Amino acid sequence: MIYTEFLENKIVIAESYGVDIDKNRINPIALPHQKDIIHWSIAGGRRAIFASFGLGKTLMQLEIARLIIEITGKPFLICMPLGVVGEFRDDNDLLKTGFDIKYITDTDEVDILQNAIYVTNYERVRKGDIKPEYFGGVSFDEASILRNLKTETTNYVLKHFGTINYRFVATATPTPNDFIEILNYADFLGVIDRGHALTRFFQRDSTKAGHLTLYENKKEEFWKWVSSWAVFINKPSDLGYDDTGYNLPKLNFHEVEIDNSPEGVITNKDGKIVMFKDLTKSLPDTSKEKNESIDIRVEKAYQIVKENAPYSNWILWHHIDKERDAIEKRFKSDEHIDLRTVTGSQKNSEKEKLLIDFKHSMYQILSTKPKIAGSGCNFQKDCNNMIYVGIDYKFNDFIQGIHRLYRFKQEKEVNVWVIFTNNEREVLKTLKDKWRKHIELQTEMINLVREYGLNTDKITADMKRQIFKNKRSATIGNATVFNDDTVHVHENMADDSTDMILTSIPFGDHYEYSDNYNDFGHNNGNEEFFKQMDYLTPHLLRTLKPGKIAAIHVKDRIRYSYQNGTSFTTIDDFSGKTVSHFVKHGFYLVGKITVTTDVVRENNQTYRLGWSEQCKDATKMGVGLPEYILLFRKRPTEMNNAYADEPVIKAKNEHEVYCNTCQKIVDLKDKKEIKVIDDVVCCVKCETDHFSPIEEIYPVDNWQLDAHAYWKSSGDRFMSSQELSTAEMKTIFNRWREFDKSNVYNFQEHLKVCSDLDKAGKLSRLFMTIPPTSSNEMVWTDVNRMHTLNANQANRKKEKHICPLQLDIIERLINRFTMKGDVVDDPFGGLFSTAYKALEMGRKAISAELNPSYYDDGLFYLKGIEYKINVPTLFEL
Incomplete structure (x- = not known):
């Protein structure tokens, strides 16, 4: 396919797995908005119904179930929380499904x-x-309950039914800011792999594993993608229908703060005397406060009931068993109050009966936990008062509980009392902040529904706008740079026009560097990434001069358990796949340089190499991942020798020159290589004096160290424990590096140094304090990882480039494989680090970068180095 078609195929829209049925087959009892959603769901086959409270999710699921049974000829399964079965039986009697x-x-x-x-x-x-194979379809009702289960349980539940074609989820309160919940639904429905979605839409926090932030430039695409498989609807008018009968009454939210100031001496969690009690947000502190304030909160709840509506129906929400016991004791002491409690230890049939009895006003007050009756139950007919006898941080339980009463078909104003102590203000503040954000993001989703309806094709057409079009270019000194797709840039470059390729290729789906589908990081896995590279690499080979080097910076990839289907992390041989790709396109692999990394810092970023986990089970632990510089060569035009068409020439000393006629190096001090003709020093072979100076010298001592890396031990020892405990870390690190390079490596000595530092309190948990060093040119351990333009970005409070290539690596490679005046090509320019060093070292540069912000920042750095290079000339002027 042509490149544009490849890019358009990247657009992520949920596929259809169902059948398009005639709307007339839908039960006429269903309202217009319900019919639209039922029709859309069955056509998609795997869809999410995020309809607000009272819009008829139960009815819609039952009608979907009836139609899927007719389509597949197999039973349908609905999974739901405890106590919700009665709601389905009532609606099934109304629909008369026949099942x-x-x-x-x-x-x-x-x-x-x-x-x-x-x-x-x-x-x-x-x-x-x-067993899922018995069913033609499955629906998860109140699927948001899955977030309360353990991670491994949620994963099991979601994947257990992955073999069923027709899959649905329904909940009124998906939490838009809980992205893992949204991705769990998508994974279960089979609309996208969760690992693919994580890397496509979310920025990873390299300092905190598991923390996700939606890319700012991906928000629109993310929610449009969600809209292709999920419908958010708050009222019928969101789909263009009349809202009559769907207007909610007033919600009265009463914040009831009670004083729980301790008497006598106040101590903090460390046992120290303080003036005021800790008002922290930590779970242990909030749990302690909850236990200490039970009696005064329950008493306040009793007063609220007696003072406001003593003969009306109420719901009392609590979270811990001690609260339940205190509520029963206090309220049942009043013979005029009929209170029943639903607990987790009761049989399912007993729970169901108690909840249905309350729904039909068989008793006055229901006392239970939100996780038991907070989802799926409809109590709005005869109840409009509730009290949260206590609060915690679980927003979903909180909002679900409120909407047991505050839902469509509620005819009275709803009163919600929230009781908290003066020490729980932060808990309430957090709940209200989450509520506000919940409303904001739901509004954003509703706006998309209002704009696109249930038209996936319209969403797809709109998303095609994200193919990159606004290309730019600039020339700074001897550097020409492009803000464009690197494929387009290299398509238009001349054959055999560059002297070296030096770049750090992106990962296929680990990070995305821009919001365009042209982004090479915008792919579903390595296979799709290398398919896009197939459009670029032939041009890299074509534009590189014969015999010259392409140095490709790569790193193998961590595959987390959710990506590889196991319970442990594995390693994806990305460097090996890169070798296969470049060799396939005609390059020859001629070398690998290893750049070691800091395993302690890596663990802090990935939680993959933890000391504690190593001690629990060493078999699950791998090792740190080094980086590699893969050295590829384009074959010379002539194959009768190994030299490039235009050799990269270095002088051994200041006496050597280049004979342009013989095309070889001549030492003017070596009488075997020269002869004097008419008082002119000439080449002995061609007898001409057509010499050119060689600008760069590569002395024999440098060669010996590069080639043999031989270090002779001086017999010096490393620092003692006493010296370690008193010396500064900079001194320790430099001494260790010197010692490790100049002595035969001794693991026990290395271990002893680390142990001595640990005893002195100087062994860092954030970075590798005493890393192993290498004396081999092919393994680089002394790379300064802060020496990048990325560090300048951080200092300037700008967004940092995700995966920078260190400047000293770039300098070594340019020095080794190019000469002054050569053209260095970086097809993935980033902040133009390669072009920056090329200019600084007297080379020319060409580079492409897709991200406009990186391009602009890169221009800033290039202008800076160009100005620095030209300062002497300016002074002379």
Whole structure:
């Protein structure tokens, strides 16, 4: 395919896995907005219904189930929280689907010869009691409950049903700022691999593993992508229908702060006397405060009931068993109050009966936990008052609980009392902040629904605008740089026009450097990345002069458990795949340079090499990942010798010159190589004096160290424990590097030094304090990782480039493989570090960068070095 088609194929839109049914097949009881969503869901086959409270998710799921049974001829399964079965039975009677609602605890209860709508709870799925192959479709009702389960449980539940074609999720409160929840749904529905989505849309925090931030320039694309498989709707008018009967009443939110100031001496968590009690946000502190304030909070709840609506129905939400016991004791002491409690230890049938009885006003006050009855239950008919007897940080439980009453078809104003102590202000503040952000992001999603409706094709057409078009270029001194797709740049370059390629290629799907589909980091895995490289690498070979070097900076990739399907991290041989790719396109591999990395710092960024985990089970631990400079060569035009068409010439000493006629180096001090003709020193072979000076000298001592890396021991020892404990770390590090290079390596000595430093409190947990050094030119351990233009970005408070190439690596490679005046090409320019060093070292440069911000910042650096180079000339003028 042509390159533009390849780029357009990168657009991520959820595929359709269903069938397009006639809308007339949908039960006429369904309202217009419900019919649209049912039709869209079945056509997609794998879709999410994020419809607000009271919009009919139960009805929609039942009608989807009926139609999928007709399509597949197999039963349908709905997974739901405990206590929600009654809601489905009520709506099923209303719809008259013709299928029974059957609650099952394991698959043995399924009659595969009789189609029915089976329901079960998440606990049964988690235990593996339900076999997915029995069902033609599955829906997760109140799927947001999955976030409360352990990670391994959620992963099991989501993947357990991955073999079923028709899959749906339904919840009123997906948390838009909880990105893992959104990605879990997408993974379960099969619209994208979670690892692909993580690397496509989210910026990783290199200092904190697992922390995700949505790229600022990816927000629009991300939510448009979500809109292609999920519908967010707050009311019928979001899809263009009438809102009659769907206007919510007023919500009265009462914040009730009670004083819980301690008497006597106040101590903090360290036992020290303080003037005021800690008002921290830590979980241990909030838990302690919760336990200490139970009685006064329960008493306040009792007063609220008695003072406001003593004869009305109420819900009392609590979180811990001690609160439950205190509520029962206090409220049941009043013979005029009829309170029932739903607990986790009760049988499912008992829970269900108690919840249905409250729904039908069989008793006055329901006391329970949000995680038990906070999802799926509809209590708005005869209840409009609730109290949070205590609060915690779980926003989803909090908002779900509120919407048991504050939902469509609620006819009265809803009153929510939140009781908290003066020491829990931070907890309430956090809940309200999450609530505000929840509303903001849901509004953003609703706006997309209003703009695009349920039209995926329209979204796709709009996303094609992200093919890069606004190309620019500039010439700074001897550097020509482009803000453009590197493929387009190299397509237009002349054959055999560059003397070296020096670049750090991006990962296929680890980071994205721009918001355009042209971005090489904008791919689904290595395979797709190298497909895009197939459009570039032939041009790299074509434009490089025969016999010259392409130095490619790479690093192998960590594959986390969610990416490789195991419970442990593995390594992807990205460097090996890079070799295969370049060799496939005609390059020859001639060398590998290893650049060691700091394993302690790497662990802090990935949590992959932890000391604690090593001690628990050494078999799961790997090693730090070095970086590599892969040296490729383009074959010379003539194959009768190994020399490039234009050799990279270095003089052994200041007496050597280059004979232009013989095209070889001549030593003017060596009588075997010269002869005097008419008082003119000439080449002995061609008898001409057509000499050119050689600008750069490569002395024999440099060659010997590069080639043999031989270091003779002086017999000096390293510093003693006492000296280590008193010396500054800079002194220790420099002494160690000197010692390690000049002595035969001794692991026990290295270990002893680290042990002595640890005893002195000087062994860092953030970086490798005493790294191994190398005396071999092919393994570089002394690279200064702060010596990048990236560091300047941080100092200037600008966005840092994700994966910078160190300037001293660039300098060594340019010095080794080019001459002054040569053209150095960097197809992935970044901040134009390669062009920067090329100018500084008297070379020419050509470079391409797609990201406009990086391009602009790179121009700033190039102008700076060009000015610095020309300062003497300016002074002379």
